[in-house]
Amino acid sequence: MGEAIRLIEGSITTPRGFRAAGVFCDIKQLGTGKGSDKGAKRDLMLIASDCPAAVAGMFTTNQVCAAPVKVSLRHARKARAQAIVANSGNANACTGAQGMRDAEAMAGATALALGVPARDVLVCSTGRIGLPLPMDRVGTGIRAAAAQLSGSRAAAAHAAEAIMTSDSVPKEVAVQFHIGGKRVTIAGIAKGAGMIEPGMSPSGKRPASQPQHATMLAFITSDAAIDPRALKKALREAVAVSFNRITIDGDMSTNDTVLALANGMAENAPIRSLDDRDGKRFQQALNRVCLELARQLVADGEGVTRVVNVRVSGARSQRDADHAARAVGNSVLVKTSWCGGDPNWGRIMDALGYSPARIVETKVDLGYSAPGSKDITWSLRRGLPAKVEFATLCACVAPAEFDLHIRLNQGRGEAVVYACDLSEAYVGFNKGDVSDPAALGG
Amino acid sequence: MGEAIRLIEGSITTPRGFRAAGVFCDIKQLGTGKGSDKGAKRDLMLIASDCPAAVAGMFTTNQVCAAPVKVSLRHARKARAQAIVANSGNANACTGAQGMRDAEAMAGATALALGVPARDVLVCSTGRIGLPLPMDRVGTGIRAAAAQLSGSRAAAAHAAEAIMTSDSVPKEVAVQFHIGGKRVTIAGIAKGAGMIEPGMSPSGKRPASQPQHATMLAFITSDAAIDPRALKKALREAVAVSFNRITIDGDMSTNDTVLALANGMAENAPIRSLDDRDGKRFQQALNRVCLELARQLVADGEGVTRVVNVRVSGARSQRDADHAARAVGNSVLVKTSWCGGDPNWGRIMDALGYSPARIVETKVDLGYSAPGSKDITWSLRRGLPAKVEFATLCACVAPAEFDLHIRLNQGRGEAVVYACDLSEAYVGFNKGDVSDPAALGG
Numbered sequence: 001m002g003e004a005i006r007l008i009e010g011s012i013t014t015p016r017g018f019r020a021a022g023v024f025c026d027i028k029q030l031g032t033g034k035g036s037d038k039g040a041k042r043d044l045m046l047i048a049s050d051c052p053a054a055v056a057g058m059f060t061t062n063q064v065c066a067a068p069v070k071v072s073l074r075h076a077r078k079a080r081a082q083a084i085v086a087n088s089g090n091a092n093a094c095t096g097a098q099g100m101r102d103a104e105a106m107a108g109a110t111a112l113a114l115g116v117p118a119r120d121v122l123v124c125s126t127g128r129i130g131l132p133l134p135m136d137r138v139g140t141g142i143r144a145a146a147a148q149l150s151g152s153r154a155a156a157a158h159a160a161e162a163i164m165t166s167d168s169v170p171k172e173v174a175v176q177f178h179i180g181g182k183r184v185t186i187a188g189i190a191k192g193a194g195m196i197e198p199g200m201s202p203s204g205k206r207p208a209s210q211p212q213h214a215t216m217l218a219f220i221t222s223d224a225a226i227d228p229r230a231l232k233k234a235l236r237e238a239v240a241v242s243f244n245r246i247t248i249d250g251d252m253s254t255n256d257t258v259l260a261l262a263n264g265m266a267e268n269a270p271i272r273s274l275d276d277r278d279g280k281r282f283q284q285a286l287n288r289v290c291l292e293l294a295r296q297l298v299a300d301g302e303g304v305t306r307v308v309n310v311r312v313s314g315a316r317s318q319r320d321a322d323h324a325a326r327a328v329g330n331s332v333l334v335k336t337s338w339c340g341g342d343p344n345w346g347r348i349m350d351a352l353g354y355s356p357a358r359i360v361e362t363k364v365d366l367g368y369s370a371p372g373s374k375d376i377t378w379s380l381r382r383g384l385p386a387k388v389e390f391a392t393l394c395a396c397v398a399p400a401e402f403d404l405h406i407r408l409n410q411g412r413g414e415a416v417v418y419a420c421d422l423s424e425a426y427v428g429f430n431k432g433d434v435s436d437p438a439a440l441g442g
Numbered sequence: 443m444g445e446a447i448r449l450i451e452g453s454i455t456t457p458r459g460f461r462a463a464g465v466f467c468d469i470k471q472l473g474t475g476k477g478s479d480k481g482a483k484r485d486l487m488l489i490a491s492d493c494p495a496a497v498a499g500m501f502t503t504n505q506v507c508a509a510p511v512k513v514s515l516r517h518a519r520k521a522r523a524q525a526i527v528a529n530s531g532n533a534n535a536c537t538g539a540q541g542m543r544d545a546e547a548m549a550g551a552t553a554l555a556l557g558v559p560a561r562d563v564l565v566c567s568t569g570r571i572g573l574p575l576p577m578d579r580v581g582t583g584i585r586a587a588a589a590q591l592s593g594s595r596a597a598a599a600h601a602a603e604a605i606m607t608s609d610s611v612p613k614e615v616a617v618q619f620h621i622g623g624k625r626v627t628i629a630g631i632a633k634g635a636g637m638i639e640p641g642m643s644p645s646g647k648r649p650a651s652q653p654q655h656a657t658m659l660a661f662i663t664s665d666a667a668i669d670p671r672a673l674k675k676a677l678r679e680a681v682a683v684s685f686n687r688i689t690i691d692g693d694m695s696t697n698d699t700v701l702a703l704a705n706g707m708a709e710n711a712p713i714r715s716l717d718d719r720d721g722k723r724f725q726q727a728l729n730r731v732c733l734e735l736a737r738q739l740v741a742d743g744e745g746v747t748r749v750v751n752v753r754v755s756g757a758r759s760q761r762d763a764d765h766a767a768r769a770v771g772n773s774v775l776v777k778t779s780w781c782g783g784d785p786n787w788g789r790i791m792d793a794l795g796y797s798p799a800r801i802v803e804t805k806v807d808l809g810y811s812a813p814g815s816k817d818i819t820w821s822l823r824r825g826l827p828a829k830v831e832f833a834t835l836c837a838c839v840a841p842a843e844f845d846l847h848i849r850l851n852q853g854r855g856e857a858v859v860y861a862c863d864l865s866e867a868y869v870g871f872n873k874g875d876v877s878d879p880a881a882l883g884g
Contacts, residue, residue, distance in 0.1 A: 064795030129788025340873030346571025353506030431782030
């Protein structure tokens with residue numbers, strides 16, 4: 001039973017009993033919207049389970065929270081649900097009462113097309129804030145997607161494409177493991193390349209200890225049999241160590257949502273606790289799925305040329321470690337130095353110094369390694385430059401991904417934040433083109 | 443006595459009894475350092491009062507605090523001082539015990555050259571972090587500057603140039619007013635274009651309520667006669683409404699320092715309280731000097747194309763108003779939209795929503811005006827788009843400076859933050875060129 005969790009080629013239709021679809025219904029209203037626009041990116045997707053599934057959700061803690069988040073929050077509070085509908089191109093955020101009616105209508109139209117209750121449908125939107133959804137097109141899209149639902153690998157890829165906004169590639173992952181001889185699969189798709197520093201909670205409310213800062217969306221399917229309460233707890237833990245640990249630009253979105261459906265069709269002995277062997281294995285597998293997706297998001301962040309895993313240890317508390325890692329990972333000056341391949345430890349020390357974490361300059365060690373390696377090249381020991389050539393440090397920060405190790409040497413608090421550089425391309429992309437309002441980003 | 447405070451053409455040598463100098467001593471060691479490098483920017487300055495002056499200082503609350511800050515903190519705690527020495531090109535930060543010896547040696551060398559006690563000399567440095575100061579060159583520079591000290595307008599301009607780093611223009615200001623028939627002058631110079639979101643306090647310690655985020659330096663001279671305790675209090679207040687209200691990139695420096703010297707040579711009846719008419723006038727004039735300099739810093743920020751005055755009102759508290767204004771003023775996505783001239787209110791709402799301030803989406807009003815104007819064009823009323831053309835909003839955010847009005851409609855808390863856009867030029871400048879380490883920024 002020591003069999004490892006295996007990463008497999010697969011996606012959200014790999015777990016038994018899940019079908020998906022992604023269609024083009026021209027939500028941005030750039031063309032005819034008749035589905036005949038050749039080569040246009042899909043913009044509406046459905047995921048459906050063949051039977052009611054245990055459901056869990058994690059939602060943005062932004063106080064300005066999109067209508068679909070409010071609807072999904074309510075529907076995910078129940079034990080079970082059966083489908084997810086999502087669109088890109090329009091966030092349905094800051095849209096008032098009309099937005100709420102539209103989000104509910106999306107759930108309703110999906111329910112009608114699938115023959116399930118509306119309260120068993122979860123709804124997500126991503127795209128530009130403040131525009132009303134073109135509900136005629138959304139309705140057409142939902143009916144087309146429902147008609148195309150399929151358990152094929154291609155159908156999952158279509159769904160992954162349909163949630164992309166500024167993403168350059170779709171994000172999909174699947175893992176398999178065994179519980180009591182039964183093969184269990186967990187899979188997911190995700191999107192998000194800007195407005196990314198999620199801080200999600202199950203209630204959408206901000207815990208006092210929660211970092212206060214994407215639209216990122218992630219949808220996870222599994223054929224595991226698991227108690228809904230255990231699934232909710234497992235998703236909370238998995239998001240805490242994955243999506244809630246990434247930052248692209250420090251801007252938390254109004255729409256961040258992670259949803260998980262587990263339909264039991266693997267027919268394993270139902271998981272009731274995360275503390276026993278089966279529960280722990282499920283947790284480990286779910287963490288893997290979420291972390292793989294989260295890291296794909298950072299690597300595909302807008303204009304990103306380097307992924308930097310900021311690993312803080314020796315903080316007075318975990319909270320201090322988190323503060324320190326986020327200050328460094330969100331510092332505009334640190335991020336621009338990474339873009340230039342400049343191992344500028346002065347800017348890192350500066351960011352640590354203004355973070356809310358307790359820092360003692362003469363105790364700080366800074367170093368670099370390949371991702372996950374313990375072979376660290378130190379640039380700073382106890383606050384002072386280490387005996388190392390500048391060219392050696394440049395070589396440490398040249399790769400497309402590296403680990404930055406920060407030891408505060410004050411306690412046992414540890415945290416990692418998956419961060420990235422800030423490039424001219426990010427600015428160019430996000431400053432937009434006001435002569436073409438329809439093409440402006442979220 | 444209702445005479446206004448007049449902005450005059452002048453600088454730090456305009457108040458009676460102050461002399462200044464700025465020299466080139468090649469602190470970055472780019473050339474020969476012999477002072478013979480034609481056309482090179484000056485990099486070391488002195489300001490000296492003809493007699494001991496009341497002194498006040500405000501210092502970075504960054505926990506990683508440069509050696510000169512520690513020395514100046516100590517010397518500014520006293521009632522009086524007589525001179526300021528400052529260099530650009532090297533921050534003398536993260537330089538350990540050697541850095542402390544070097545900062546003290548700068549004070550000592552200046553004291554020797556001027557014939558005053560070392561404890562009456564304040565010391566500042568700005569530039570790259572983590573490199574030892576070339577003390578032979580600094581010593582040569584101090585002696586040269588002391589020999590060149592002059593009350594001329596040109597000497598002040600040389601001092602203003604010597605503290606510039608990435609600044610494109612020197613910053614100088616002077617105001618005059620009368621106290622009891624005596625003409626009093628307050629003047630200042632400042633520098634800072636990146637690593638700018640100061641949060642300074644008189645002790646360098648962070649008050650619980652203080653925003654936790656430049657190198658910015660500002661040196662203020664006055665011929666007012668004022669009790670040192672009143673001057674310290676006045677400077678604290680003036681910095682709170684000026685330098686501590688600006689942000690260029692949200693990065694608070696290790697070296698931020700504002701110093702004020704008031705030598706009494708105006709021979710006004712000494713100001714002992716800020717609560718009487720004379721005290722209030724002095725405060726008002728000092729605020730004006732600090733605010734003019736602070737706004738010059740933002741306008742000349744690295745790559746800045748637009749200055750945006752973020753004015754929040756109706757917050758539950760002043761603290762909430764400050765949080766909301768800083769969240770908007772530091773949001774990478776909001777700043778890039780300003781760069782593009784995009785009146786993207788969705789990103790502003792998003793930033794408000796993740797700020798620690800209490801926001802109710804359906805209560806928020808957003809609008810634009812010319813700087814200081816009450817003629818507001820609303821883009822959002824009570825959380826919903828106002829009836830206004832997109833082109834009208836584009837015209838609001840097109841000028842090089844505009845006011846953004848955010849009304850939270852929840853209470854009486856107000857705050858302003860002087861912010862700016864984020865351009866490709868900022869990123870290009872700060873990513874540096876690792877093939878030329880000597881040219882890398884701070």
